[in-house]
Amino acid sequence: MAEPRFAEDDDDLPRTLRRERDARERELREREMAPADDGYGQAGPQAYGSPTYGYDYPPAGDGSVTVTRLKIPFLHLVAFFMKAVVAAIPALILLTVLLWGLGQGLKAFFPALRHFEIIVKSAG
Numbered sequence: 001m002a003e004p005r006f007a008e009d010d011d012d013l014p015r016t017l018r019r020e021r022d023a024r025e026r027e028l029r030e031r032e033m034a035p036a037d038d039g040y041g042q043a044g045p046q047a048y049g050s051p052t053y054g055y056d057y058p059p060a061g062d063g064s065v066t067v068t069r070l071k072i073p074f075l076h077l078v079a080f081f082m083k084a085v086v087a088a089i090p091a092l093i094l095l096t097v098l099l100w101g102l103g104q105g106l107k108a109f110f111p112a113l114r115h116f117e118i119i120v121k122s123a124g
Contacts, residue, residue: 106113 107115
């Protein structure tokens with residue numbers, strides 16, 4: 001799609017086109033006034049969302065990263081694990097049903113398999 005051409009004294013443009021024109025002019029001025037290099041290998045300011053915004057990833061070198069500290073508030077960590085426990089209950093029930101069904105299927109097809117029974121008695 002071709003770039004829209006704006007006249008210099010065209011004040012009857014819609015607001016969005018005026019904003020776009022002003023943003024392009026501002027970006028051009030910033031590029032002209034910016035230093036050649038900002039110390040990180042990037043030349044001049046960049047617009048957010050542009051393909052070259054930020055820095056190159058993965059970082060130069062072998063790309064390995066070492067995490068030295070992870071700050072998570074204790075109550076947030078407790079809440080996360082409580083949610084994980086609650087979420088695991090239906091999974092355990094489903095696993096129990098599946099294993100019971102598998103055992104019943106094996107007993108139906110192989111009746112000669114040994115059947116073990118654990119009896120728990122309380123003294124009383």
